[in-house]
Amino acid sequence: xxxxxxxxxxPQHPVLPEPIHLDLVLEDEKVVEAxxxxxxxxxxxxxxxxxxxxxxxxxVAERICGICSFMHGMGYCQAVENIMGIKIPERAxxxxxxxxxxxxxxSHLLWLGLLADAFGFESLFMHCWKLREQILDVFESxxxxxxxxxxxxxxxxxxxxxxxxxxxxxxxxxxxxxxxxELTDVFIEDYSxxxxxxGVGVLTKQEAHEVGAVGPMMRASGINQDMRKxxxxxYKYLDFEPVVENDGDCYARTLVRIREIYxxxxxxxxxxxKMPEGEIEEKFKGMPSGERFERLEQPRGEVIYYVKANGTxxxxxxxxxxxxxxxxxxxxxxxxxxxxxxxxxxxxxIDPCISCTER
Amino acid sequence: xxxxxxxxxxxxxxxxxxxxxxxxxGYRLVQISCxxxxxxxxxxxxDKDYELVHYRIHVERDEEILSIxxxxxxxxxxxxxxxxxxxxxxxxxxxxxxxxLYRVAKKAPFAPQNKEEEEAKHV
Numbered sequence: 001x002x003x004x005x006x007x008x009x010x011p012q013h014p015v016l017p018e019p020i021h022l023d024l025v026l027e028d029e030k031v032v033e034a035x036x037x038x039x040x041x042x043x044x045x046x047x048x049x050x051x052x053x054x055x056x057x058x059x060v061a062e063r064i065c066g067i068c069s070f071m072h073g074m075g076y077c078q079a080v081e082n083i084m085g086i087k088i089p090e091r092a093x094x095x096x097x098x099x100x101x102x103x104x105x106x107s108h109l110l111w112l113g114l115l116a117d118a119f120g121f122e123s124l125f126m127h128c129w130k131l132r133e134q135i136l137d138v139f140e141s142x143x144x145x146x147x148x149x150x151x152x153x154x155x156x157x158x159x160x161x162x163x164x165x166x167x168x169x170x171x172x173x174x175x176x177x178x179x180x181x182e183l184t185d186v187f188i189e190d191y192s193x194x195x196x197x198x199g200v201g202v203l204t205k206q207e208a209h210e211v212g213a214v215g216p217m218m219r220a221s222g223i224n225q226d227m228r229k230x231x232x233x234x235y236k237y238l239d240f241e242p243v244v245e246n247d248g249d250c251y252a253r254t255l256v257r258i259r260e261i262y263x264x265x266x267x268x269x270x271x272x273x274k275m276p277e278g279e280i281e282e283k284f285k286g287m288p289s290g291e292r293f294e295r296l297e298q299p300r301g302e303v304i305y306y307v308k309a310n311g312t313x314x315x316x317x318x319x320x321x322x323x324x325x326x327x328x329x330x331x332x333x334x335x336x337x338x339x340x341x342x343x344x345x346x347x348x349x350i351d352p353c354i355s356c357t358e359r
Numbered sequence: 360x361x362x363x364x365x366x367x368x369x370x371x372x373x374x375x376x377x378x379x380x381x382x383x384x385g386y387r388l389v390q391i392s393c394x395x396x397x398x399x400x401x402x403x404x405x406d407k408d409y410e411l412v413h414y415r416i417h418v419e420r421d422e423e424i425l426s427i428x429x430x431x432x433x434x435x436x437x438x439x440x441x442x443x444x445x446x447x448x449x450x451x452x453x454x455x456x457x458x459x460l461y462r463v464a465k466k467a468p469f470a471p472q473n474k475e476e477e478e479a480k481h482v
Contacts, residue, residue, distance in 0.1 A: 293364055293404060
């Protein structure tokens with residue numbers, strides 16, 4: 001047996017946009033074990049629910065993460081609405097879906113940029129983030145915010161989107177799709193990109209199931225599951241199928257996210273075409289009492305909002321089980337036996353969001 | 360599709376058997392969560408074909424429970440979290456951080472561990 005060496009990876013590392021730490025146990029250049037630790041940006045946001053009224057906690061939920069902030073607010077609102085039996089107007093469901101899918105595009109483009117940066121393709125990184133700016137501009141014009149929107153509230157949404165703006169969003173998406181094709185062709189076809197991704201960090205279908213992987217990580221390993229199929233918000237009115245790849249490697253995970261961007265664009269067009277006129281908010285009275293596990297599909301995978309209410313304005317418990325936290329065991333699985341040089345690729349292809357993980 | 364969910368209360372010593380049952384039936388471990396009121400209310404959630412099944416146990420503060428990470432490896436991360444945040448006593452975790460999953464200055468567990476600590480926190 002070769003001599004074992006422990007190499008610390010993170011919390012500061014060129015490929016890590018946020019801090020996570022891994023102790024990598026190496027035999028020569030091979031990783032035999034990886035031990036993760038977190039807590040560098042732990043904020044205790046779940047605990048804060050004891051001091052915020054249930055209507056105010058939406059703002060806290062949105063601040064769990066800056067990338068999927070809208071979907072955090074939406075998940076929390078859905079959980080409380082289900083406990084209270086509030087049926088939000090159909091237009092509000094469509095608006096939530098529209099912003100959620102825009103968030104998915106912006107998140108996946110951000111990730112593609114980070115991936116390009118990680119394998120040293122600087123210009124590709126810049127092009128990805130340049131495209132992403134157009135989505136942030138849409139957010140700004142429709143919600144007033146580029147990162148935190150604060151448009152989701154219990155009972156519906158705060159802002160409406162008029163018909164002209166909706167047409168404008170579809171026009172932006174149509175224009176973006178052409179530019180995106182040029183970019184994604186590089187990710188899919190380029191020799192040097194494939195060299196870094198194909199066959200690296202393979203997670204088989206069986207392993208993905210056993211370690212409880214979620215989101216693109218799971219679907220890239222051949223498991224056909226996407227929480228949007230539960231039919232929350234307006235997804236029950238839309239036509240789509242989960243994006244699935246079978247190879248389970250870093251390349252397959254990249255392909256899933258690329259195809260999901262195109263899928264989100266299609267869902268946005270469907271939303272714009274089918275969105276009915278009407279109210280955007282349902283007024284409600286009373287306090288929530290009961291509990292609910294609410295599941296949504298965030299860009300990184302299934303998120304669970306557990307809300308337990310006691311009939312007062314303060315909730316007993318909010319627990320957010322985020323996709324990155326769940327994908328950590330899957331990361332450990334793929335790291336076993338890999339080369340040290342491939343570790344950054346593997347860490348990145350779970351699309352780690354440490355803000356979500358730390359809560 | 361309706362998000363079908365069932366919460367089943369079980370005794371502490373039945374939990375491992377239930378986890379084995381879930382594994383055998385092809386369920387995926389989705390999450391483990393904890394709420395503290397008079398005791399720890401711990402919920403284990405499993406998914407198969409979009410159907411969520413929750414097993415719930417009630418654990419006293421000084422009671423020790425068995426880890427299910429030997430059955431579902433991914434349980435180790437949730438169980439370490441329960442140890443760090445709430446101080447739930449869990450033995451035989453596949454990777455046991457002994458209260459060090461969260462690298463923060465404050466020593467785990469973060470939640471008050473007795474009546475005096477609880478009262479001191481509310482002053």
